[in-house]
Amino acid sequence: MPQGQDEVNTGMQRETIVHSEFAQNFNAYAEGERISPMFFSGDAATVLREIPKESIDFCMTSPPYWGKREYENGGIGLESDFNEYLARLAEVFREVKRILKPTGSFWLNMGDAYYKKALLGLPWRLAILLTDEQKWILRNSVIWNKVKGSPDNTRDRLRNIHENVFHFVKTPRGYYYDADAIRTTPKEARVVNGSIVSATGVSGVRYRRQIELSSDLSVSEKEAALSGLQSMLERIECGEVADFRMIIRGRQRTTHSPSGRVSGRARELQEKGFYFLQYHPKGAKPSDVWEIIPEDSQGRRLHFAAYPEDICRIPLLASCPADGIALDPFCGTGTTMRVSSILGRKSIGIDISNDYLIEAHDRCVSLL
Numbered sequence: 001m002p003q004g005q006d007e008v009n010t011g012m013q014r015e016t017i018v019h020s021e022f023a024q025n026f027n028a029y030a031e032g033e034r035i036s037p038m039f040f041s042g043d044a045a046t047v048l049r050e051i052p053k054e055s056i057d058f059c060m061t062s063p064p065y066w067g068k069r070e071y072e073n074g075g076i077g078l079e080s081d082f083n084e085y086l087a088r089l090a091e092v093f094r095e096v097k098r099i100l101k102p103t104g105s106f107w108l109n110m111g112d113a114y115y116k117k118a119l120l121g122l123p124w125r126l127a128i129l130l131t132d133e134q135k136w137i138l139r140n141s142v143i144w145n146k147v148k149g150s151p152d153n154t155r156d157r158l159r160n161i162h163e164n165v166f167h168f169v170k171t172p173r174g175y176y177y178d179a180d181a182i183r184t185t186p187k188e189a190r191v192v193n194g195s196i197v198s199a200t201g202v203s204g205v206r207y208r209r210q211i212e213l214s215s216d217l218s219v220s221e222k223e224a225a226l227s228g229l230q231s232m233l234e235r236i237e238c239g240e241v242a243d244f245r246m247i248i249r250g251r252q253r254t255t256h257s258p259s260g261r262v263s264g265r266a267r268e269l270q271e272k273g274f275y276f277l278q279y280h281p282k283g284a285k286p287s288d289v290w291e292i293i294p295e296d297s298q299g300r301r302l303h304f305a306a307y308p309e310d311i312c313r314i315p316l317l318a319s320c321p322a323d324g325i326a327l328d329p330f331c332g333t334g335t336t337m338r339v340s341s342i343l344g345r346k347s348i349g350i351d352i353s354n355d356y357l358i359e360a361h362d363r364c365v366s367l368l
Contacts, residue, residue, distance in 0.1 A: 022050035026348065030055060030325060037337035037347045037364050039357045043075070044329035045088075047350045048095035056099045056348070057176070057324030060107040060315050060336050062307050063089055066122060067113055075352040076330075082115065086126050092329055094134055099327075103176045105319035106136070106168040109144065109307055112160070123164035130168065140167040144311065145291045165290070165311070167319070176324075181317040183283035204233050207246045211274075216250030221273035232276055243279040286314055312339040320345055334360025341367050 022040060029038045040047045064077030066085045076092075079085040096106055110123040130136040142165035149161030169175045211217065211225045225248065235241045246252070249269050268275040292310045316339060320326050324345055328336035331349030333356050340347035341364050351357050 022047055023052065026051050026055070029346070029348075035341060035344060035346055037334065037341060037349055037360075039331070039334075039337075039349045039351070039361060041352070041354050041357055042350065043352055044092045044350050045095055048092065048099060048329060051095075051099045051348075053098055054101045055325070056096075056327045057101055057104050058106075058316065058320035058345075059096050059100060059104070059327040059329070060109070060312055061328045061330045062109040062111075062332075063092075063330045065111050065113065067115075068111075082113070082120055082122060086122065086129060089126060090129055090134065093130060093136075096327070096329065097134060097136065097170060100170060102171050103174065104170065105139075105175060105177075105315070107315040107319070108166045108168065109163060109311060110166070111163045123166070127164075127166050136168040137170070137172055138166060139169055140288055141165075142167070143289045145289060147291055147293050165315075167315070175319070176321050177319055178321075179285055179318065180282050182286055182314050183280065184286075185283050204229050207248065210248055210251045214248065214250060217248070217273045221249075224272065225274045228274065228276070232278075239281055241278050242281045242283065245277040247275050247277065249273045290314070307335055309335055309339050309342075312336055313343075316340060316343055316345060331360055332356050334363050338363050338367070 022042075025038065025040075064075060066077050066079065066082055068077070076085065076088050079088065093106070093108075100106060108123075108126075110126065112122050113120050127138060127141075131138050144163045144165050146161045146163070149159055152159040207229055208226065211222050211229070214222065217225065229246060232241065232244055232246070236244070247265070247269060265275055290311070292308055294308050312335060316326065320340075320343075322344060326336060326340040326345050326347040327350075328334075328347070329350045331337060331351045332353075334349055337347045337349045337360060349357070349360055351360070
């Protein structure tokens with residue numbers, strides 16, 4: 001029997017699973033060496049209550065839409081009032097917070113809905129509820145641009161082609177985050193006509209000319225600026241810095257506030273006459289707008305609202321340690337679990353639909 005099939009079958013053979021079995025199976029999985037996912041069939045909040053406190057490193061999920069689809073075995077999303085829908089989700093995520101380690105992260109992908117022609121703003125209603133009432137800390141609000149989107153025949157509004165992805169943590173500092181794991185590989189500097197040129201074409205010639213011709217810098221400030229520029233170019237050459245921008249008094253606009261009272265960069269510009277913006281030698285971090293086409297390349301038979309694998313990669317690489325355990329309390333056909341397996345992480349999937357869990361298991365087993 002393939003790994004993981006016993007957990008799926010447990011949920012299929014009877015409607016009610018003895019609660020203690022959840023905790024026993026989870027503890028055995030957490031302490032073992034097996035990487036392939038473990039799946040639990042049942043109501044998310046009920047199953048989560050049986051998982052020990054502070055035992056999960058990472059959670060990412062995309063809960064059922066409200067009022068858009070009818071899911072097998074009912075479940076969240078069929079409420080007559082959207083406030084009840086939000087309250088039920090909040091109950092699940094209260095349990096997620098309880099079982100998440102202080103170093104853990106919770107990523108939430110959520111779609112919006114209309115009611116009587118009004119866009120409800122459900123993702124932000126829930127995000128504010130979680131931060132105000134459960135004291136989650138919101139670290140990022142990501143826009144998932146689906147690029148294509150679905151056909152839209154409405155005549156009185158724009159097409160909707162985005163969803164929200166929120167990153168929550170339990171503590172403001174000390175949570176696990178590996179920014180280097182998600183950086184893009186930077187282009188290398190090169191030498192052109194004897195001059196060092198950065199990855200984006202900065203050679204220093206223009207900055208040197210601006211310094212020499214400046215009427216806003218004193219003689220000593222010009223000397224310091226030229227020396228600083230040469231030092232920066234040398235750092236580019238040896239790979240300490242991937243790229244840079246130079247802000248010179250009277251030439252470039254200071255970033256953020258021009259007030260030295262609220263901006264350290266503005267103060268540096270006032271005192272020295274210049275400063276540098278340095279780019280990380282390992283490349284840039286992803287932005288908070290992700291362009292990912294939601295095309296189904298896995299041939300899922302049942303779940304038509306599954307998010308694409310690329311949605312999970314950045315969160316998992318950045319905020320789930322290599323020896324950590326990931327969780328998806330609304331796992332559907334197992335995208336979070338599949339990407340966790342590809343990246344070598346353990347994972348727990350929960351869903352109320354046995355058919356979804358069978359397909360999720362099959363998708364993950366295909367990786368073995």
